[in-house]
Amino acid sequence: MTNLSNIVKLLFLSANLASVAAAQGSAPGSLSLPNDAVVVTSPDGRYVARFSAARSEGKEDGKLWGSIAVRDLRTGLERILRSAAGQRGKGVFEGFSLYDDANAWSPDNLYLAYYQNSCIDEPAVEGGVVCHVHEIRFLQLKQKPLCVEEITLGRYGFGGWVRGRAHTPWEIDAEGRRVKRNLCASGR
Numbered sequence: 487m488t489n490l491s492n493i494v495k496l497l498f499l500s501a502n503l504a505s506v507a508a509a510q511g512s513a514p515g516s517l518s519l520p521n522d523a524v525v526v527t528s529p530d531g532r533y534v535a536r537f538s539a540a541r542s543e544g545k546e547d548g549k550l551w552g553s554i555a556v557r558d559l560r561t562g563l564e565r566i567l568r569s570a571a572g573q574r575g576k577g578v579f580e581g582f583s584l585y586d587d588a589n590a591w592s593p594d595n596l597y598l599a600y601y602q603n604s605c606i607d608e609p610a611v612e613g614g615v616v617c618h619v620h621e622i623r624f625l626q627l628k629q630k631p632l633c634v635e636e637i638t639l640g641r642y643g644f645g646g647w648v649r650g651r652a653h654t655p656w657e658i659d660a661e662g663r664r665v666k667r668n669l670c671a672s673g674r
Contacts, residue, residue, distance in 0.1 A: 524549070526584065528595040532559055533627050535598055541574055541581040541605070542615040550581025550603060550615060556627050567625055574607055574615070581605050581615070585622065585644070594652035597636075597669065598625040599644055624655070624669055633670035 523538035539552030554568040572579030584590070585599040592598075604619035620641035626633065637655075645656030645664045656664040 524551070524584065526590070526598070528591055528598075528627075530595045532595060533557070533598075534559060535625065535627075537582060537584065537600075539570075541570065541579065542613045548583065548613065550583055550605065550613075550617070552581065554582055554600070554625060556625070558627070558629070563629065565629075567627075568602075578604055578606055581617065587644075587646075589644075589646040592624075592653040592655075593647050593649075596627050596632075597653050598627065599623070599655075600625055601641075602638075626669075635671045636669050637667055637671045639667075 522540040523536055525534055525536050527534050534557045536555045536557070537549075537551035537553070538555065541550040541552045543549075552570040553566055555564055555566045557564040568582060570580035570582060581603045583601040583603060585601060587599075590599045599622055602621045602623045603617035605615045605617040607614060608616040622639040622641065622644045624636045626636060637657075639655070639657055643658050645658045648654040648656055648666050651666075653669055655667050655669060657667045659665050
């Protein structure tokens, strides 16, 4: 992790703490850092994605999250882009998790690959949750989306990004071949 990304993460967290403190009517210094969020920064340093509202116990890399917010560090605009459906303890619920590869960000830094999981409580397992459906989705960071809906890939279906193409993913098909895909399942 570079010093720049650590600085960006600290600035992002500081800004969030200040806005929460203002909303609660308390001084920014009176809040402790949240331990139920993880922040990832785009390679170019423009976007920061925050996975928060933990939906499982455990470590960051395998944890499920209920919300994904993105802050554009150029404009300062922060938006919640995904909110998970359902609730723990009430049947099947959704949870988001980080894509576990260095290729999560598209080459143009406008898309972030992540897992959208369909889960159910299971107290006997580590983390307290079992997920049966693991889909790879793509979080679109631009304020004016290029697609109405992005494609969805199976758990092992994402093969990285096509070299020389801004945001064209490789899909691994059932025979193990790589196929170029357009990110848009439906256009504007």
